[in-house]
Each structure stands twice: as C-alpha cells, then as structure tokens.
Amino acid sequence: MTEESSSRPATLLAQAGHYEDAATGGVTPPIQPSVTFARDRDYALRLDGVSYARDRSPTFLPAEHVLARLEGGAQALLFASGMAAATAVFRCLAPGDHVVAPRVMYWALRDWLQRFCAQWGLELDLYATGDDADLARRVRPGRTRLVWVETPCNPTWEVTDIAAAAAVAHAAGARLAVDSTVATPLLTRPLELGADLVFHSATKYLNGHSDVVAGALVTRDADAHWRAIADQRANGGAILGPFEAWLLLRGMRTLDVRLRRACDNAMTVARHFAAHPEVEAVLYPGLQEHPGHAVAARQMSGGFGGMLSLLVRGDAARARAVAGKMQVFVRATSLGGVESLVEHRASIEGPGSPVPPNLLRMSIGIEDPADLVADIEQALG
Numbered sequence: 001m002t003e004e005s006s007s008r009p010a011t012l013l014a015q016a017g018h019y020e021d022a023a024t025g026g027v028t029p030p031i032q033p034s035v036t037f038a039r040d041r042d043y044a045l046r047l048d049g050v051s052y053a054r055d056r057s058p059t060f061l062p063a064e065h066v067l068a069r070l071e072g073g074a075q076a077l078l079f080a081s082g083m084a085a086a087t088a089v090f091r092c093l094a095p096g097d098h099v100v101a102p103r104v105m106y107w108a109l110r111d112w113l114q115r116f117c118a119q120w121g122l123e124l125d126l127y128a129t130g131d132d133a134d135l136a137r138r139v140r141p142g143r144t145r146l147v148w149v150e151t152p153c154n155p156t157w158e159v160t161d162i163a164a165a166a167a168v169a170h171a172a173g174a175r176l177a178v179d180s181t182v183a184t185p186l187l188t189r190p191l192e193l194g195a196d197l198v199f200h201s202a203t204k205y206l207n208g209h210s211d212v213v214a215g216a217l218v219t220r221d222a223d224a225h226w227r228a229i230a231d232q233r234a235n236g237g238a239i240l241g242p243f244e245a246w247l248l249l250r251g252m253r254t255l256d257v258r259l260r261r262a263c264d265n266a267m268t269v270a271r272h273f274a275a276h277p278e279v280e281a282v283l284y285p286g287l288q289e290h291p292g293h294a295v296a297a298r299q300m301s302g303g304f305g306g307m308l309s310l311l312v313r314g315d316a317a318r319a320r321a322v323a324g325k326m327q328v329f330v331r332a333t334s335l336g337g338v339e340s341l342v343e344h345r346a347s348i349e350g351p352g353s354p355v356p357p358n359l360l361r362m363s364i365g366i367e368d369p370a371d372l373v374a375d376i377e378q379a380l381g
C-alpha cells in the first residue's frame with residue numbers, strides 16, 4: 001500500500017487507498033492467484049503473514065485496508081460470504097454464553113443462529129427490533145457475551161441506537177457487533193458510536209453489482225477475540241477467491257456515487273408513495289413518520305439508505321400480484337446492486353416469519369427515479 005492522499009471516504013474508495021502497484025505502477029491491484037509464497041534464503045516472507053492463501057492472500061489486502069480505514073477500525077477481514085463472516089463471530093463463543101439479537105433481522109442469519117445456539121449450547125434472547133429498552137432488559141450482566149444488532153434492519157428498516165446498545169453491552173461485560181450492511185461505512189460508523197465489531201455482507205452495497213458473494217468484518221481492536229475470528233477464517237477455510245476479492249475492490253471504488261444516487265432515489269420513491277391510496281405505509285427511516293427516524297437522523301449521515309418496504313393495502317396475494325405487475329423492478333432477492341429489485345419477503349421466509357404478509361421489500365437502484373415511480377404506480381393501479 002502506498003501513502004494515502006486523503007482519509008475522506010469518497011477519496012479513499014475511488015483511489016482504493018491511493019493504490020499504486022509496487023512492481024509496475026499500476027493503479028489497480030493485480031490478481032494474485034498463487035496459493036503459496038516463496039521465502040528467501042533466511043526463510044523470511046516478502047509480505048507479513050502471506051505464506052499460504054488460506055491464511056492470507058495479497059489480493060485481500062487492498063480491500064481489507066480500505067474497509068478498516070473507512071470504519072476507523074484496527075483491522076478488517078474478508079470472508080467467502082456475509083454468512084461466513086457472521087457465523088465466524090458466533091462460532092467464537094463458548095457453550096453457556098448468552099447472546100442477544102433482534103427478533104426481526106436478516107432472516108437466514110436468525111434462522112441459522114437459532115439452530116446453532118440450540119446445538120452449541122448458547123443461550124439466545126431475541127429483543128423486539130427497534131425497542132432499545134427491550135434490548136437493555138435482555139442483556140444480563142456477567143452472562144451476556146455478545147449483543148448483535150442490525151440497523152436499519154431487514155425488512156422493516158427499524159433502527160437501533162448503536163451508542164445506547166454499546167453502553168448497555170459494555171456495562172454488562174459484553175461486546176457489541178453491528179450488521180451495517182444497509183447503512184454501509186458511508187452512512188454510519190458503528191465503531192465511532194461504541195461498537196466493537198462491524199459486519200457487512202459485501203455482496204450488497206460494497207460490491208454493488210450483484211456479481212460477487214462476499215462478507216467482511218472490521219474490528220475496533222485486534223484483541224484475542226479478533227484473533228479467534230481470524231483463526232475461524234484461516235482454519236474454517238471460508239476464504240474469498242482472488243478474483244472475487246479483486247472484483248469486490250473494483251465495485252467498492254464507486255460506492256460513494258452509487259449509494260448517494262440510491263439514497264436520493266429511495267427518498268423520492270418513499271415520499272411519492274407515503275400518501276398513496278393503495279399503500280398502507282411506506283417503511284423508510286428517512287420519513288419523519290418512521291418510528292426510527294429520530295435515531296436514524298442522529299446516527300446516519302448523508303442519507304438513509306436505498307432500502308425501503310411498502311405495505312400494500314390488502315393481503316399477501318394482493319402484494320404478490322403488485323410485484324407480479326412490475327416491469328422495471330426485477331423480482332429477485334438480495335439488495336444493494338445498481339438495479340432495483342422487489343421481493344415479497346413473507347413468501348420467501350415461509351410460515352413463522354415475523355414479516356407482514358402485505359410487505360414488498362424494495363432495493364432501490366440507481367436508475368432514473370421517474371421510471372421507478374412510474375413502475376410502482378402502474379403496478380398498484
């Protein structure tokens with residue numbers, strides 16, 4: 001890595017940490033596919049810790065460097081997926097540990113967590129998402145080891161006060177981990193608000209082009225817990241391929257402009273449909289009537305994200321029919337890409353889902369906002 005010209009996020013991102021290839025002067029890093037790395041006559045390595053690609057690959061380093069700088073953390077680690085990164089955090093807990101997590105959160109993780117806790121002997125308490133007092137009540141001093149929050153959270157976009165959650169977790173001797181996938185490092189800086197660990201599904205906004213599955217963790221301190229997480233990656237083996245790591249950094253370079261356009265488009269859509277007769281409610285933290293708006297306005301800066309949900313007037317069948325009529329929005333899962341997506345979450349999550357049956361989740365992309373508004377209008381009509 002070369003000397004940085006600026007620590008401002010947009011500059012860091014655009015210049016990939018002011019990258020210049022040491023060997024060639026190239027302004028983008030090369031893909032290094034080698035699995036193993038030669039030692040000199042004295043048995044020294046050229047790059048610290050880079051001897052075998054399952055432990056550390058040179059192709060991970062520029063993206064990890066930029067992420068650590070963006071979040072203001074000591075170190076970052078890329079993983080093979082968001083789930084690989086998130087599950088590494090929980091696998092570092094010991095049987096008998098108590099964990100607090102939201103009731104409404106990224107569904108696949110909550111589903112895995114419930115099974116893993118039962119199997120691994122962890123005690124799991126789910127708090128009412130968006131209710132900071134309920135979170136505080138569930139944290140047990142001396143027993144809780146980890147508090148996991150997601151903000152804004154999928155798919156209702158409730159907001160958790162990170163600073164308040166950090167105070168409660170730390171008073172009890174627990175760590176706070178924040179799933180900041182939807183906020184991205186540009187809109188919220190959880191470590192500055194007191195969190196110990198930040199998680200991103202890099203599949204989403206960080207990469208932004210729906211063509212890489214990846215995850216990332218950033219830590220405030222490179223402490224024993226972090227070393228255990230790094231060991232989970234190295235020896236659990238959930239590493240990203242060099243090409244995927246390279247593509248991820250390529251995507252990250254445009255995060256600032258992509259995200260700002262998505263935030264603007266989401267605000268336009270949210271405002272347009274807030275009072276629509278066929279819409280019961282628009283769930284978007286950028287709207288004043290959203291229950292999390294005050295906290296979001298405090299802990300997010302530069303926008304409220306590109307994710308929103310519409311509660312369509314009617315039942316699940318009506319919501320699915322509206323999604324079925326869309327022509328600009330693509331009916332697909334995932335989020336954070338440049339193209340807009342719509343999803344009927346209750347159909348995906350199945351019975352037992354806490355998601356309202358009339359909810360349509362929308363990942364707002366960077367298209368012309370007039371096309372997005374017109375598409376939803378015609379689908380509701």
Ligand SMILES: *Cc1c(COP(=O)(O)O)cnc(C)c1O
Pocket residue numbers: 081082083084106109150154179181182201202203204213214215335
């Ligand atoms: C997608 C997602 C995950 C899981 O990440 P993968 O990259 O799909 O493994 C976790 N949390 C949130 C909020 C997500 O959107």
